[in-house]
Amino acid sequence: MVVLHPGYFLNLTNFAIIAQKDIIWEVSGNYQKQSYRNRCHIANDRGFHTLSIPIKHNGKENGRNAYSDVKIDNKYAWQRQHWRTLQTAYRTSPFFEFYEDDIAELYTKEYDSLLAFNLKTIEVICDCLQIENPSVKTTIYHKTLENDSDARYLIDAKKKTNLIFEPYVQVFGNRNGFIANLSILDLLFNEGTNALAYLQNIPLEFIDA
Secondary structure: OEEEEEOOOOEHHHHHHHHOOEEEEEEOOOOOOOEEOOOOEEEEEOOEEEEEEHHHHHOOOHOEEEEOOOOOOOOOOOHHHHHHHHHHHHHHOOOOOHHHHHHHHHHHHOOOOOHHHHHHHHHHHHHOOOOOOHHHHHOOOOOOOOOEEEEEHEEOOOOOOOOOOOOOOOOOOHHHOOOOEEHHHHHHHHHHHHHHHHHHHHOOHHOOO
């Protein structure tokens, strides 16, 4: 089993693991900034672009927040903004209309919990990919793992792997070149029914190294 953090429309590295391995979701640890817990990367006409979900801050005097306790700050119209940005970036992609209704639904219902929303994005993507949605979750946080592969560090937006991604056609690829390891949405909207085969062909030797 591989232990991963749920995140906001996770990138291709994380989804390659979901597509190829048995997953345990780490839901017992603390929330950390600068991570894919509340952000994802897409490609638009200007190139690399980040979508960030605003969260309610706990305040330093209250210590760290458990990930499961983090609340989305819905006083910002972030859902409308994110969906409009995705429409602008991907409406001309080959498979946007095919998956549009499934993805749009996530931006019409208001969510309070960041973790619950992220798990829902994963559920929707797994349905689009026609793979089983991982349901096993941790109950206690362990700093080190004895029997499972630890890929929790992949939630850190600053951590890089040495994976080489086979280029696929992106909407603005002629203008900006191929941008690797974006959110699963980029692969899904551009590759559609070929997305799962692409994920299954990403080598994951680094997990067991």
